[in-house]
Amino acid sequence: MQKKSLIPRLIVHGGAWNIPAAYHAAHLAGVRAAVEQTYPQLLDGCSALDAVETAVKVLEADPTFDAGRGAFLNAIGEVELDAIIMDGRTLGFGAVAALQNILHPVSVARQVMEQTEHNLLVGTGALDFARRAGFTELPPEDLLTERELAFFRQVQNDPAFRTHHPFRDGPGDTVGAVALDRDGNLAVATSTGGTARKLPGRVGDCPIVGAGAYADNERGAVSATGWGESIMKVLLSKTVCDAFAAEDAMAAAQQGIDILARKVKGLGGVIGINAEGEYAWAHNTPYMAMAYAEGEGAVNASIRPDAK
Ligand code: GLY
Numbered sequence: 057m058q059k060k061s062l063i064p065r066l067i068v069h070g071g072a073w074n075i076p077a078a079y080h081a082a083h084l085a086g087v088r089a090a091v092e093q094t095y096p097q098l099l100d101g102c103s104a105l106d107a108v109e110t111a112v113k114v115l116e117a118d119p120t121f122d123a124g125r126g127a128f129l130n131a132i133g134e135v136e137l138d139a140i141i142m143d144g145r146t147l148g149f150g151a152v153a154a155l156q157n158i159l160h161p162v163s164v165a166r167q168v169m170e171q172t173e174h175n176l177l178v179g180t181g182a183l184d185f186a187r188r189a190g191f192t193e194l195p196p197e198d199l200l201t202e203r204e205l206a207f208f209r210q211v212q213n214d215p216a217f218r219t220h221h222p223f224r225d226g227p228g229d230t231v232g233a234v235a236l237d238r239d240g241n242l243a244v245a246t247s248t249g250g251t252a253r254k255l256p257g258r259v260g261d262c263p264i265v266g267a268g269a270y271a272d273n274e275r276g277a278v279s280a281t282g283w284g285e286s287i288m289k290v291l292l293s294k295t296v297c298d299a300f301a302a303e304d305a306m307a308a309a310q311q312g313i314d315i316l317a318r319k320v321k322g323l324g325g326v327i328g329i330n331a332e333g334e335y336a337w338a339h340n341t342p343y344m345a346m347a348y349a350e351g352e353g354a355v356n357a358s359i360r361p362d363a364k
Contacts, residue, residue, distance in 0.1 A: 062236065062237075062238055062239075062240050062333060063333070063351070063352060064095070064098035064099060064104075064107075064235065064236055064237050064238055064349075065098075065234075065235065065236040065329050065333050065335065065348070065349065066091055066094055066095050066098055066107060066111065066233065066234075066235045066236075066348065066349045067091075067233070067234050067235075067327045067328070067329060067335055067337070067346065067347070067348035067349075068087050068090045068091055068111050068112075068115065068231070068232065068233045068234075068327070068346065068347050068348070069087065069230075069231065069232050069233075069279060069281055069325065069327045069337075069344060069345060069346045070083050070086050070087045070090075070115060070120070070121050070229055070231055070345035070346070071083075071121060071122060071229030071230050071231065071281050071325075071344070071345055072281045072282050072323075072324055072325030072339040072341040072343070072344035072345075073229065073282075073341050073342070073343065074341065074342040074343065075342070075343040075345060075359055079120070080359045082120040083120060083121075083229075083345035083359055084345070084347075084357050084358070084359060085120075086114075086115060086118045086120045086121060086345070087115070087345050087346055087347035087357050088347050088355050088357040089114055089118070090111040090112075090114040090115050090231075090233065090347065091111070091347045091348065091349055091355045091357070092355055093110070093111075093114050094107050094110045094111040094114065094233070094235075095107075095349040095353065095355070096353075097110060098235060098237055098238070098349075099352065099353070101237075101238055102237065103237050103239075103241065103243070104143075104144070104235040104236060104237040104241045104242055104243035104277075105141070105143050105166075105241075105243040107233070107235035107237065107243070108141060108162075108233040108234065108235050108243045108244055108245035109141060109162055109163060109166055109245055111233035111235070111245070112139070112141075112162040112231055112232065112233050112245040112246070112247050113160050113162060113163065115231035115233075115247070116159060116160050116161070116162060116231065116247055117159065117160075119201045119203075120229070121229040121230075121231050122229035122230060122231075122248060122249040122250075123137070123139075123161075123229065123230060123231040123247040123248050123249055124137065124159050124160060124161065124199065124247065124249075125159060125198070125199050125201070126199075126201045126203070126204065126229075126249070127199060127204065127248070127249020127250070128204055128207075128208075128249045128250060128251060128252040128253075128254070129200070129204050129205070129207075129208040129252070129253070130250070130253065130254045130255065130256050130258070131212075131253050131254065131255055131256065132256055133205075133208055133212075134156065134196065134256065135156060135157075135196060135199045135200060135249060136154040136155065136156055136249070136250060136254075136256065136257075136258075137152070137154075137155045137156070137158065137161040137199075137247070137248070137249055137250075138151070138152065138153045138154070138155070138161065138247070138248050138249075138250055138259060138260060138262040138263040138268075139151065139152055139155075139161035139162045139164070139165045139245070139246065139247040139248070139262065139263060140162075140165055140244075140245065140246050140247075140262060140263045140264075140265065140268055140269045141162055141165045141166045141169060141243070141244070141245040141269075142243065142244050142245075142265065142269050142270060142271040142277070143169070143241075143243055143271065144241055144242030144243055144244075144271035144272050144273040144277050145241050145242075145273055147271075147272060148169055149165075149169055149175055149265050149269075149271075150165040150166055150167065150168030150169025150170065150172075150175060150176075151165050151168065151175060151176040151177075151263035151264075151265070152164050152165050152168060152176070152177050152178070152182040152186075152263060153176065153177075153178040153179070153182065153259040153263045154178050154179045154182070154256075154257055154258075154259060155178075155179070155182040155183055155186065156183055156196065157183065157193045157194050157195070157196055157198075157199070158183070158186050158191050158192075158193065158194070159192075159194060159198075159199065160191070161247055162245050162247045163191070164177075164182065164185070164186045164189065164191060165245070165263070167185070167186075167189045168182075168185065171189065172185070175265070176263060178259070179257065207252060208252070208253070211252055211253050212253065217252075217253060229248075229281075229345075230246060230247070230248035230262060230268075230280075230281040230282070231246070231247050231248070231281075232244065232245065232246040232247070232268075232269065232279025232280070232281060232327060233245050233279065234271075234277045234278065234279050234327055234328055234329050235277075235329070236277075236329050236333050240273070241273060242271050242272070242273050242276065242277040242329060242331070243271055243277060244269040244270065244271040244277040244278065244279050244293070245269065245279070246262050246263075246268040246269040246279045246280065246281075247262065248260060248262040248268075248281075248284075250262070250284065251283070251284065260284025260285070260287075260288070261280060261282075261284035261285075261287035261288040261292070262280075262284065264288050264291075265294075266291040266293055266294035267280065267284075267287050267288040267291050267292060267293060267294075268280050268284070268287065268288075268293060269293050270291075270293035270294045270296075270297045271297075272297055273331065274331060275297040275298065275300045275301060275330070275331055276296075276297050276300040276305070276308075276328055276329055276330035276331050276336070277297070277328060277329055278292075278293040278294075278296045278297055278309075278312075278326050278327070278328035278336070279293065279326065279327055279328070280292045280293045280324055280325070280326050281324055281325050281326075281339075281344070282316075282322065282323050282324020282325055282339070282341060283322055283323045283324055286316060286320045286321065286322025286323060286324065287316065287322060287324050289319070289320045289322070290312075290315050290316050290319055290320060290322065292312050292315075292316055292322075292324065292326060293312075293326065293328075295311075295312045295315055296308050296309055296311070296312035296326050296328055296336070297328070299311045299312060300328075300330040300331065300336075304330075304334065305328065305329070305330040305332075305334035305335060305336035306334075306335075306336050306337070306338070308328075308330070308336055309326050309327075309328060309336035309337055309338035310338040312326055312338065313325070313326065313338040313339060313340050316340070317340050322340075323340060323341050324339065324340070324341065325337070325338065325339025325340070325341060325344040326338055326339070327346055327348075335348055337360070339360065339362065340362060341362065342361065342362050343359050343360060343361055343362070344359075344360045345358075345359050345360075346358060346360060
């Protein structure tokens with residue numbers, strides 16, 4: 057029999073990277089807003105799936121973050137977006153990659169999950185699907201910010217620049233949300249503009265199931281952020297979900313980050329909720345922006361420094 061009327065949980069992140077002090081206020085406000093706008097709906101009985109989509113849409117619309125509006129530019133100055141949403145009841149998921157001109161890739165990912173026989177659509181195929189599903193296609197400049205244009209010009213021709221540098225020194229703000237609803241169901245969504253100056257067509261961890269996100273009612277749900285090329289090698293979100301079986305929630309998150317660092321010298325962070333409704337987070341980047349609902353409503357928002 058299904059568990060009923062649990063206290064719902066919601067945790068979000070706004071990226072794990074070397075967030076400069078000048079950006080802290082905007083990051084705090086952004087992650088706080090995502091929880092404040094979404095958690096009351098969970099209290100009213102909305103599903104975990106609806107909650108993670110809503111929370112990630114708030115973050116995609118906020119130009120502070122590298123997702124939706126405000127995303128990094130690729131090597132030819134274009135925005136290409138990746139997103140995933142996963143339902144812990146069924147292990148069903150939908151994802152899009154290298155999608156252009158759409159503000160809310162997380163919602164396209166949900167339509168992929170619910171309206172197609174497929175799990176992942178990419179590039180022009182994903183855009184064609186989004187158009188047919190009724191999403192508004194925006195002019196490319198609508199997703200572009202002055203901040204990212206300036207950063208693109210700074211790194212465009214720098215031979216020393218590497219994909220993973222931003223996770224120490226520059227912007228790198230994948231967003232994600234994990235929720236547990238009153239019926240005991242878990243869901244996760246993650247959305248990103250990927251990495252700065254990535255090759256056109258590059259796909260990171262975010263839309264790869266088990267890497268950027270994973271949800272299984274029997275274990276828990278996790279969203280990852282950070283250097284995608286490292287995260288996908290260790291399937292970070294699934295690794296943490298598996299660790300939920302044997303560890304308490306925080307220890308499982310730390311175990312995932314330790315594996316990321318030890319096996320592939322990776323950089324990143326995770327947020328999650330285990331099947332018992334306990335929050336989890338860990339990161340090895342200088343900072344991670346995150347927020348969660350405490351008790352039945354107070355929002356705890358923070359820019360967490362690396363514990364080491
Ligand atoms: N974690 C975002 C990316 O590497 O694409």
